[in-house]
Amino acid sequence: MEINSASLQRNANRIYGVIVSLGILLSAFVYYSTDKIERSASILIEHEIPIFGQLQKLDSSLTEQELYLNEYYANQDSDLYSEHFKQASLNINQLLKDLQEHNVAPQQITDLSKTQKKITDLAAIFDENMQSGASGKWDTAREHLEMFSMYRQQTKPIVQSIAADTDKRVMQQYTNTKQNLAQTSYIVLAYSVLILVLATFIGRYIKSYILVSGKNKRLALFPQRNPNPIISLDKNNNLVFSNPATKKLITALNLSDDIFYQSLKNQVMTSQQHILNCKQPHRRFEFIIGGKTLDCEIHWLEDMETWDLHLSDITQRKLAEDKLNYQAYHDQSTGLYNKNKFYEILNDQCELNAHFVIGSIEVRNYSKLVSQLGIEQTGKVLQEVAELLQPLLNDIIDDYPFTFYKTSEKQFSIIIEADFCTERLHKIVHQIETKIEREAFCNAKHIELDFGFCCFPEHAKDKSSIIKCLNIALDQAIATEHSSLIIYSQSLGETISKELALTEQLRVAISNKELELYFQPQLNIQNGQIVGLETLIRWITPDGFISPAEFIPLAEKSGLIIPLGEWITINACKQAKYLIDQGYKDIVVAINISPQQFQHPNFYDMIVGALAFTQVPAKNIELEITEGVIMYNESDTIDLLHKLKAVGLMLSIDDFGTGYSSLSYLKQFPIDKLKIDQSFIFNVNTNEADKAIVSAIVDLGKNLGLTLIAEGVEELEHLNILKDMGCQEIQGYYFSRPLPVAKLHTFLQDNQDHKAFA
Known part of the structure; x- marks a missing residue:
């Protein structure tokens, strides 16, 4: 509890008042007790105690009277009566008078006075008898002496009674005095204890007062020494x-x-x-x-x-707060509002419930740009883009309020307070694209942009929904090869919703192992031997067959390709091991590897682990990679391919000729086989250009010592052309459709030797 000076003063005054009041009460009590004791002592000394002496003198005087009369009888000396007896009588009367004045037993004093009167009257008669000459005076005198003795005996109990009463009064006064002294002692002791207790409290308050005084002194100095006004x-x-x-x-x-x-x-x-x-x-x-x-x-x-x-x-x-606030709501490199401000303004606009257009602008192939220029130079490119777009947008959208944002390292956003949503947007995007195409940015780089737009409230009626629509539109623009602007529509939203539902269904199917592996045989058309099998994935649901062309891209987009690819690899290795154990010692099972799988940091460990788990020889497994795998990080790709080759695996390039074909990687990578894409095979018998391309690929492969396999062979004419070109292997419907495991074993047994194709 905090104590201040005022509190201390009040408490000190209270304690002082209590002490003074108790002191006055104690003084009055001691004075009263002392006065009472003094009165009791005075009564004892001046009144009660003298009574004992007077009674003693009275008893002595009464005895003396009797003795004087007896001696008078014996000696016949009248002076004993006239002088001594009478003097003793006077003393007795005076003593009785004194006792009477002290109010000592009035009735008893009266009785003594009456008896003394009888004695003095009888003594007078006794004196007359003793001085007479009568013959019988001695007998009369003896009778008188007997009467004197009787009267004397009557006085003794009275005197003793007075003495006893006086003794009682003295003892009572003594007891009262003793009690008064004891009571006074207790009161004084209690007062002393109380004073001690109060002194303790006073000491405590004095200590507190000193502390508070020091504190108040410091507080008094606080304003003076405070560095703040x-x-x-x-x-x-x-x-x-x-x-x-x-x-x-x-x-x-x-x-x-x-x-x-x-x-x-x-x-x-x-x-x-x-x-x-x-x-x-x-x-x-x-x-x-x-x-x-x-x-x-x-x-x-x-x-x-x-x-x-x-x-x-x-x-x-x-x-500092302004600086932090600026940093919290601005992109540091461009000075534009950032993602935080974008969401804040978007939320405000949605609450206003007014029409507005929202768009996202993303640099196409940003990752490729980073790999070519590095993060710092790419950041400068984005800065220059921002410096170009801001004034351009001011000119293009001069009739509507808008705010331009940089919402990520590769993305800009815009909110236009307008109610247009189609034709005007196309004009705006066209003007931006035209300007961008003419500009060369840092290090003479040209870039392309993707645009996603949606409108409020036409497409959504709250913040989260409008963001969802915006992302759908931008993702679609990025995914569409030759389209830079996508405006959200209900049909697009339904497509995306369907993709999301299918993705979730695929996730459950992978978890429950509802997918199935099919295998398409590969034939060596030069000797008629079945040399390999391509592993294909099939998904048959209660609602029907779902094409890999539909769900594999979703698996790649959602990341499900990683667990799905691992499951395919392990089960394909198991099937290869089974076939080898059945006597197909040289058969090779090919497994398609997606770019996402190949670039996963655990890909090598997964492949090696699958080989160890299934105990299949590495030479019987072939990994098919697309040309997209080697788009970036060629040095890392070379290292990984050599590691896989060192394990003993077969490696092939799938869909050769459709991707980023480069003759340089063919001599750097440890490739065993080239797969000629089926798009060149479909018309190889009717299209001279396709035939020339296939022939060139075959010659290239043969010159590099690579095995050539053509996929999509559906006609005998296709087979003959390829055979004449020197292509070693084929796969396609002409030879065999993809087969489930149960039919595969029968097919292999029935077609162990196809000399007809040789």
Whole structure:
């Protein structure tokens, strides 16, 4: 709990009041007790205790009277009566009078007085008898003495009773005095303990007071030594206090005090009104003065009717925040708004529910550009593209507000606040393409762009849906070989949705092993021997057959080609192993490898692992790769092909002549076979150009020592032409369709020797 000076003062006053009050009460109690004890002692000393002496004297005097009379009888000395007896009687009467004045047993004193009167009266009679000359005076005197003795015996119990009563009163006074002393002692002891407890609390509060005093002293120095300006204004906004840091700030701003404080008052008035209206204790705001941004926290101290202002210079922080904000919403290389700002503006536009056009522009073959120029130079190309497109778009779209963005390393985006969606877009894209085609960018590079556009709300009615439509349109533009602009349509969306559904269905089919391998036999037409089998994948669903031409591209696009390719490889190796064990020692099973598989970092390990798992000899497995595999990273491709060749695998180029044919890679790569694409075979008997191409490929292969195989052979005429050209192998419907495993074994048994083809 925090203790302040006011709290300490209040508690100290309370403790002081308690101590003073208890002290007064204790003094009054001690005075009262002392007075009571004093009265009790006074009674004992002045009243009760003297009674014992008086009673003793009374008893002695009564005894003396009796003795004087007896001695008078014995000696016949009348002076004993006239002087001594009477004096003793006077003493007795005086003692009785004194006892009576002390209010000691009034009835008993009265009884003693009566008995004494009897004694004195009888003594007078006794004296007259003793002085008479009568003959019987001695008998009378003896009777008188007996009566004296009787009266004397009557006084003794009375005196003893008075003494006993007096003793009781003395003991009672003694007990009361003792109790008063004990009670006083307890009260004094309790007060002492209380004083000790209070002294402990006082010590604690003194310690707290010292600490608080030190803290208050430090707090008092805080405004003076605080590096941030602190200012106090009264309720009329007149300056009450300002610390040294305020003066430093005014000096740094190069302003006069009057100008600074007047500007400050103008800034705080709104916040002051807000605090008073909303009954808030404080408020924070920022303002700019003299080129600096200041943060002001204003407090209303109601008890003091004072405004406290705490200022801090946040100029550098604001600059840093502005820089971070710029970096968060701008592309650093082009200065255009980035993806974050794109999504923010897109969200705002969707909430407005107004018409707008959204588009994405992507550099075609960006990866190829990076491989040729490198990341840095490619970035400069994109920068130059941005510098060209921004003013171009300003000219083309001068009648509608728009914002241009760079949303990825290879992609630009645009939002046009317009309601056109078809013809105008074609004109805009045509003008951009025309400009781009004429320009040579960094290192004299020419580029092409792909465009995807969609419209709100025609194609979608929320942010996520419009982004989805935009991506569909751009992906389609990228995938379409000779089309750079795709505007989203419902039919396109349905096609993509169908592809997504089919992709998911394929994922389940791969997981559940619902696909099946078919094998198409390959024939050596020079000797009539079946020399190999090409592995083909088939997908037959309850709804019918799905062509590999339909689902393989989806597998490649979705990445499913990796698990699918591994499954095909392992099962093809298993089938090869089975055939070898059945006696087909030299048969070669060919497996198609997609570019995505070949470029996968685990491809080599997967192939080697499949060979080890199935125990098939490597020479009986042939990997068919397309020319697309060697498009990029030729050195990596050469290394990997040599590693595969070192294992003992057969290697062939599939669909030769349709891709990126280059004579250079044929001499660098350890290729065993060239597969002539079926597009050249279909018309080889009717088209001289196709026939010339096939002949050239055959001659090229023979000169390089490669085996030639033609695919798509469907007619006898095709076979004869190829045989005459010197092509060694064929595959196609003329010889055999792709066969499931069950039919394959029968076909091999029935066609072990085809000498008719030799």
